[in-house]
Amino acid sequence: MxxxxxxxxxxxxxxxxxxxxxxxxxxxxxxxxxxxxxxxxxxxxxxxxxxxxxxxxxxxxxxxxxxxxxxxxxxxxxxxxxxxxxxxxxxxxxxxxxxxxxxxxxxxxxxxxxxxxxxxxxxxxxxxxxxxxxxxxxxxxxxxxxxxxxxxxxxxxxxxxxxxxxxxxxxxxxxxxxxxxxxxxxxxxxxFVERGEYLVEGPAHCATCHAQRDIVGGVSDRRLSGNSRGPDGSKVPAITAAALQDWTVDDLMFYLEIGMTPEGDFSGGHMATVIEHGTAHLSPEDLRAIAVYLKSPANKES
Amino acid sequence: MYTQYSVQSAAFLLSVVVIAGQALAHTGAMGIVKERMDGMSILGDHAKSVGDMLKGKASFDLVAVEEAGQAFVTHGEKIPSLFPDTEQSREGTATEALPAIWDNWDEFVALAEKFTNDSQALLTVANNLSNGTQSVDHQSRAVRSIFFKTVKNCSACHERFRLDQD
Known part of the structure; x- marks a missing residue:
């Protein structure tokens, strides 16, 4: 029954x-x-x-x-x-x-x-x-x-x-x-203890493009380990401390101000827009705070 | 320990792949595509040289700044002629040039001209500093200001006219 x-x-x-x-x-x-x-x-x-x-x-x-x-x-x-x-x-x-x-x-x-x-x-x-x-x-x-x-x-x-x-x-x-x-x-x-972490996680919303999105478009894992399917089909590189090990804090500050990589290449695509209309206008203190945070152990791969 | 080694070897492998990728990026380029890519590489080398001084990675050297300014002017003037509207130029192997160049030719040329003019200003500043007696600190600040203005044109152009393939 x-x-x-x-x-x-x-x-x-x-x-x-x-x-x-x-x-x-x-x-x-x-x-x-x-x-x-x-x-x-x-x-x-x-x-x-x-x-x-x-x-x-x-x-x-x-x-x-x-x-x-x-x-x-x-x-x-x-x-x-x-x-x-x-x-x-x-x-x-x-x-x-x-x-x-x-x-x-x-x-x-x-x-x-x-x-x-x-x-x-x-x-x-x-x-x-x-x-x-x-x-x-x-x-x-x-x-x-x-x-x-x-x-x-x-x-x-x-x-x-x-x-x-x-x-x-x-x-x-x-x-x-x-x-x-x-x-x-x-x-x-x-x-957030550091201003750099606040800027990266909050207003600058780096994880929006530099982290993977799942099938419903959510970023459940906020590590900045890159995204092979970025906006407009672009490949977005990883920017964890490990991925940036060859970049100095000064390299990162120069990049965020004028788009220049340590090799002397200049970014294009969406990041060039982000730099030109965004980060290029920030104070040296804020740029340094972002760079120092990105290079810190807190910005980890796993 | 195991994780530490695997992270290190992963990072090492990654850097090998990245370096190989950079070496390969220009491989296969021929004719006009190779010519302009070689030109851009020279610009990049000069930009790196001045950038390294401004970052304190290399000692400040006005002669190298003058060389960079001269190379920027010389190449900047050539840019429009290095992008003819031909099949080889548009679709040659390894090219990263976007069709937007020829769809917006006047803007492309205007950007190249602006780069050349700013480069001329960089060269003039470097020449004047060479003939002056200002402190290295003052020289460095003057170069930084005009160098930044000049190379912002590089990203402005890549933003619209170069394939984004990081």
Whole structure:
């Protein structure tokens, strides 16, 4: 008699087990998102914002590099940069201060929700091509300075283009589960001892390209051991301390400022964009901090 | 101990592969492709020489800076003629030149001209310093500033016009 009902019972267990896993992942992400916003408000009182510092955050974070279509003489932060991936082509949106097409009407809280939690003003999820799994680790001061600088830039009324993806837009609804797996909990003071590690792990989001992605596009292993299937089909080299053993701190600083390798070659491709519109603008202190961290035992292979 | 050795041997093997790969990168190039690749290698050698001085890996040597500036000017002027719109130039073995060069010819030439002009400025600065009496520290800072401006053109050009194949 029992045997008759067993298959049904097992099916019931699998379905309810699966659903409760999905539901708990979904709930865990919601909790993480609330934690991040709470940490921003409670642990990081913002006595003042510094617009000029905000530009450096935008440079370090690659905001300018990815949201300015320099190859086609696009205007600052007006979007339109295309990025081919296994999921289709993403097109970066306009994040200038324009009220209609950009983020001119956004509050600091809306902005923090986007950068830290990958949440759109309508409450939906952004595709994780927007590197919020790294930005989640950014400090409240950096977010506030960045917001102030973005709002101080010239408004550009170019409309954002739609992504051309192989997955339907409805799949975004399930991204809460994805986030529960791949977005770290939150930034907290003392999380990073060294500024270099903070820059590499947080704003500069090096692991976004220099670490492997799994089948659903998540970086579950944040070691910087390279990625043979990088953006636009590029091969992204490893930048662990072991991989960089022939590079000195000065070599790395020169590379991040002018793109020159120790052999005298000059980078091209996406890294040249990252350097030209990003790291080249950083202070010598920040470049040194990044270089020292990359060379340190903390940046390990295994 | 075992892991330490395996990490070391892995790193050694990796460096062998990387060096071999670099040696091979230009192999098979012929004619115009070989000519421009050889030219670029010479530029790279000079860039490394000046870079090493600025990093303190080599002693500061204004003569070597002048040589670099001269080589940059000479090669910079030749760049457009080294990229003719021919089948051999576009598709020759080992070429890393992207079709974007010929699709955006005016921009490509403008970048080469900017590189040549900045290189001329580097050469002039080095010449003037040779005739002056400033401290090595001052010389080094002056060279660094104009050298950085000059070689930023290298990445700017590679960014759009060279195959990215790290």
């Amino acid at each position: 029992v045997g008759r009902w067993a298959p049904l019972f097992v099916t019931f267990l699998l379905v309810t087990g699966g659903l409760s896993f999905l539901w708990s992942a979904h709930t865990r992400n919601d909790q993480n998102e609330q934690l991040r916003m709470a940490a921003l408000a409670l642990n990081n009182p913002l006595p003042s914002v510094d617009t000029d510092r905000g530009e450096l955050v935008a440079r370090a974070g690659g905001c300018v590099a990815c949201h300015t279509d320099t190859a086609n003489e696009g205007r600052l932060l007006a979007g339109g940069v295309r990025l081919d991936s296994a999921f289709g082509t993403f097109v970066s949106p306009n994040i200038s201060s324009d009220a209609q097409e950009g983020i001119g009407t956004w509050s600091l809280e809306m902005f923090a929700q986007a950068v830290l939690n990958g949440r759109r003003p309508d409450g939906g999820h952004y595709w994780p091509v927007f590197p919020y799994p790294a930005y989640a680790l950014m400090s409240g001061q950096d977010i506030a300075d960045l917001y102030a600088w973005l709002q101080s830039t010239a408004p550009v009324s170019t409309a954002s283009e739609e992504h051309e993806l192989l997955i339907p837009d409805i799949a975004r609804a399930g991204l809460g589960i994805w986030k529960s797996l791949y977005v770290p909990e939150n930034y907290r003071p003392g999380l």
